[in-house]
Amino acid sequence: MSNRYKEDFPILRQEPGRKPLIYLDNAATTQKPETVIRAMEDYYREYNANPYRGLYEISVKATDRYEEARSVTAGFINAKEPAEIIFTRNTTESLNLIAYSYGRSGLEEGDEILIPISEHHSNLLPWQQLAREKKAVLKYIYLDEKGSLREEELEEKITNKTRIVALAYVSNVLGTIYPVKNIIDKAHSAGAVVVLDCAQSIPHFPLDVQELDTDFAVFSGHKMLGPMGIGVLYGKKELLLRMPPFLTGGEMIDYVAEQEATFAPLPQKFEAGTPNVEGAVGLLEAINYIRQVGYAQIGAVEDALTAYALDRLKQVPYLTVYGEDSRTKNRCGVISFNLEGVHPHDTASLLDADGICIRAGHHCAQPLMKYLGLAATCRVSLYFYNTKEDIDALIASLMKVRRWLGLGN
Amino acid sequence: MGIENIYSEILMEHANSSHNKHHLAHATHTHRGINPSCGDEIELEVFIKDGRIEDASFTGSGCAISQASASIMVDLIKGKTVEEAKKLADIFTGMIKNNITDEEELEQLEDAVALKDISHMPARVKCAVLGWHTLEEVAKNKKTC
Numbered sequence: 312m313s314n315r316y317k318e319d320f321p322i323l324r325q326e327p328g329r330k331p332l333i334y335l336d337n338a339a340t341t342q343k344p345e346t347v348i349r350a351m352e353d354y355y356r357e358y359n360a361n362p363y364r365g366l367y368e369i370s371v372k373a374t375d376r377y378e379e380a381r382s383v384t385a386g387f388i389n390a391k392e393p394a395e396i397i398f399t400r401n402t403t404e405s406l407n408l409i410a411y412s413y414g415r416s417g418l419e420e421g422d423e424i425l426i427p428i429s430e431h432h433s434n435l436l437p438w439q440q441l442a443r444e445k446k447a448v449l450k451y452i453y454l455d456e457k458g459s460l461r462e463e464e465l466e467e468k469i470t471n472k473t474r475i476v477a478l479a480y481v482s483n484v485l486g487t488i489y490p491v492k493n494i495i496d497k498a499h500s501a502g503a504v505v506v507l508d509c510a511q512s513i514p515h516f517p518l519d520v521q522e523l524d525t526d527f528a529v530f531s532g533h534k535m536l537g538p539m540g541i542g543v544l545y546g547k548k549e550l551l552l553r554m555p556p557f558l559t560g561g562e563m564i565d566y567v568a569e570q571e572a573t574f575a576p577l578p579q580k581f582e583a584g585t586p587n588v589e590g591a592v593g594l595l596e597a598i599n600y601i602r603q604v605g606y607a608q609i610g611a612v613e614d615a616l617t618a619y620a621l622d623r624l625k626q627v628p629y630l631t632v633y634g635e636d637s638r639t640k641n642r643c644g645v646i647s648f649n650l651e652g653v654h655p656h657d658t659a660s661l662l663d664a665d666g667i668c669i670r671a672g673h674h675c676a677q678p679l680m681k682y683l684g685l686a687a688t689c690r691v692s693l694y695f696y697n698t699k700e701d702i703d704a705l706i707a708s709l710m711k712v713r714r715w716l717g718l719g720n
Numbered sequence: 721m722g723i724e725n726i727y728s729e730i731l732m733e734h735a736n737s738s739h740n741k742h743h744l745a746h747a748t749h750t751h752r753g754i755n756p757s758c759g760d761e762i763e764l765e766v767f768i769k770d771g772r773i774e775d776a777s778f779t780g781s782g783c784a785i786s787q788a789s790a791s792i793m794v795d796l797i798k799g800k801t802v803e804e805a806k807k808l809a810d811i812f813t814g815m816i817k818n819n820i821t822d823e824e825e826l827e828q829l830e831d832a833v834a835l836k837d838i839s840h841m842p843a844r845v846k847c848a849v850l851g852w853h854t855l856e857e858v859a860k861n862k863k864t865c
Contacts (some may be wrong), residue, residue, distance in 0.1 A: 656758055660844060661727070672758050686759050686781055714786060717732040717814035 314612075315666070316604065316696040319344040321698060333701045338483050338511060338532045338645050338692035343593075346534060350596040351589050353596040361585055363562060364511060365438040373588050379577065380591035387598050388528065390545055394577040397544040397551070398591055402510040403433040405529035405544035406477070408581065409506055412554040413527075414475065420446040424476040425487070426505070427452040427460065428682050429482045433674040434508045438477055441445035446466030447474075453682065458485035458634040459641065465497060473503040480512035484674045484690065485634030486617075486645030488512070495525055504550070510534055511668065514694065515613060515643055517606050520545055532590060537597035541590030551577050558583035565685045604695065612695040617644040619699055623706045624648060629713060647674075650709065652718050661715055665708040726841065727784065730834040734788035741787075741856050742794065747749065752856030759820045764854045770859075772801050783847050790830045790851030792851060796826045797855065808832075808860045809852045815839065816848050 317323045320342045325331055334342060353570060361378050362371035374424035378393070385393040400403045414437075418424075419716070424438045428451045440448040452468050455461055476498040481488050495505045502525040509518050514535040527550070532541040546554075558575055560583040565573040576579045580662050601609070619637035624630055629651035635642045650658055662669055670690040674679045678685065690704065713719060722798050739858055744750075747765035754761050760782030767775040776794045780787070789805030793812075797805040818839040837849040 654787075656844070657727070657785070658784040658845065660841070677759075682761075715727055717729075717736060 317698070319346075319600075320696055321345055321348065328421055328664050333665075333704050335691045335693065335697065335701060335705060336668045336670045337694040337697075338534070339516070339670055340512060340539065341536050341694055342696070343538065343597075344536055344600050346600055347538065347593050347596045351538060351593045353422050354592045356591050359588075360542070361568060361589055362659070363579075364495045364607070367547050376595070377586060377591045380595040383595050383598055384394050384543055387523050387602075388513075389516075391521065391548065395545055396547050396587060397578050399529075399542040399544050400540055401533070401542035402508060402529050402588070403542075405542050406434055406506065406508065408440045408529050408544055408557040409529075409546070412581075413504070413550065413555045414438075414441040415445070416553075416555055417447045418447050418474055421472065423450055423470060423472045424448070424475045425450050425452060425468055425473050425498075426477045426479065427479075429454060429484060429487070429676060429679045430477070430479060431483050431510075432476050432506070432677070434479060434506075435678065435716045438475070447608075448472075450677075452478075455623055458482060458487040458641045459496075460489055460559045465494065469503070471499045471501055473498065473501050475506060476503050477506040477508070479508040479510070480518075481515070481524075481643050482634075483511050483645060484647050484667065484676050484679055485687070486643040486647075486692075487634060489642060490604065490643045491525070492523055495523055500510055510680065511643065511645065513608075514601075515611060532594040532597060535597055536577040537566045538590050538593035541594050543594075544622065548577065551581070556580055556583070560584050562586065609695045613644045613693055614638060615696055616699070616702065617642065617646070620644070620646060620693065620702045620705075621700055624709075627706060628682050630709065633683065633685070642683060646693075647688040648690045648691075649685070649688055650712055653712055653716055655687045657716060658689050658712050659707070661712050662705070662708050665704065667705055669705075724795050725837045726844075728834050729774065732785065733829050735784035736830075737791065738744055740777055740791045741779060742777050743779060744775060745766040746750060747777075748776070751849050751854050751858045751861065752835050753857065755782070755850050757784070757846065758783070760847060760850055762786065762790050762854050764790070764851065765842040765856060766797075766858055768802060771803070773797050773805055778851065782850070783844075785835070785844055785848040786850045789832070789835055789848045790854075790857075792830075792834070793851045793855065796830055802860050805855060809859075812852050814848060818846055823861070 324585035358369040358372040360373045381393045381396045385396045390700055426622050427582055452464055478493055498505045506527040507525045509528050509530040513530045526547050528545040530543050533539040563575050563579050563583040565575050631649055633647040659671035672687050746767050748768045750765045752763045757844040761779035762778050764778050766773050776798050778790045816839050834846050838844050
């Protein structure tokens with residue numbers, strides 16, 4: 312099964328004299344289509360200027376494109392209005408912004424923050440630090456052995472002291488899709504706000520912030536075909552209005568005097584300093600590309616590939632897959648596994664010799680690894696431009712690893 | 721650079737062998753080395769008498785390169801003075817950073833020369849030097865004892 316999308320990505324094109332790249336680390340970052348690369352190049356070639364305050368044509372154009380990116384992003388996730396979209400550097404910065412601004416102004420001693428044990432460090436450390444500072448309690452939702460959330464555990468952990476529930480839509484280690492609608496409803500009944508980390512979901516399926524009724528949603532441009540250095544924070548307007556600024560400085564002010572200042576309205580209140588126009592322009596084109604392919608098509612291709620990958624991985628001797636090992640509704644194409652007796656770093660290095668890129672390590676989720684009793688895993692993560700041939704190459708290479716390391720088959 | 725050169729026979733022998741991987745009942749110094757980016761862990765135990773490393777061993781978990789490198793190091797430092805061991809650590813680090821290429825100098829590293837090609841694999845440098853860095857820490861503590 313060849314794949315017509317590969318042609319749109321310069322780095323993935325088969326070219327004479329170049330070793331084919333088998334890129335299976337899409338949960339870390341995705342490759343960029345030609346349209347995204349072009350849009351960013353056009354910005355620098357044709358209208359690079361500091362937005363907002365320039366009194367000349369290209370600055371106006373830079374401002375327009377930056378604001379267009381905001382409007383398009385708002386539409387993409389069905390936010391009520393563009394002012395609910397704050398551009399940040401990445402998911403991590405978006406989460407820190409919420410923890411600093413919302414968390415520090417709204418939390419009191421004894422209040423509870425609830426997160427699943429599977430969270431990426433980026434959705435754990437801001438809450439851990441906040442809890443320590445405010446003498447709040449950071450509580451964890453533990454998972455079953457397949458990585459799924461247990462309903463009873465959730466019921467038990469959400470209490471009338473819970474103020475914030477923060478969780479990923481999709482686990483970056485196990486690929487589990489969490490039942491977020493149910494969690495959001497439960498959190499709201501308890502009076503808590505929900506912070507939804509969509510970094511691993513938005514590349515693969517749609518996000519509708521109004522339908523979910525999530526209070527905050529965050530994601531990174533670079534994991535959804537866009538450039539690095541641009542991230543998104545969605546917040547309900549009534550919450551963003553109440554929150555104090557995170558960073559202060561240029562662009563985010565209304566009026567500054569020697570001893571006091573008033574701040575700009577949303578969204579500029581949260582965007583101190585010269586913004587990343589190049590990144591926003593790239594993100595805009597990335598959204599356009601995803602829309603053109605269509606989430607339905609992305610889902611169909613990935614479902615087939617994930618099922619195929621899981622089946623083929625099961626054929627590799629001495630290989631264990633963690634999490635759900637069959638393609639179900641509750642799983643994305645993020646697959647963690649280990650070869651018996653082989654450290655994941657050795658596996659990754661040996662696959663690299665065959666031009667295959669996978670991730671190995673703790674995936675920035677050390678508490679989850681400890682909970683699962685693992686030191687590290689190999690992780691393959693798929694995107695719609697991957698093919699069955701990519702999986703076949705992975706399997707062929709994996710079959711050789713134990714032999715290479717002197718462990719028989 | 722071929723990956724086969726790195727996963728050589730010597731290295732795999734050490735990675736799969738446990739002759740240096742155990743606790744030392746009479747250890748005078750132990751030190752734990754951790755590679756935070758990948759979670760590799762080594763606890764080096766040595767028995768030092770009159771400035772000489774009479775015995776050494778390690779425990780821990782990690783990839784083939786970190787474990788083999790530590791095991792080769794343990795073979796190498798047994799019977800050496802702390803000063804000699806420190807010098808070997810310098811040569812090893814120099815080799816991995818590609819600062820030392822003189823073959824005669826590298827010969828002192830004996831089997832550890834098998835890790836020379838790691839200098840071309842930046843992602844694995846930390847694995848190779850973990851044991852040696854831990855040794856340097858032991859040597860430092862020795863002074864303060």
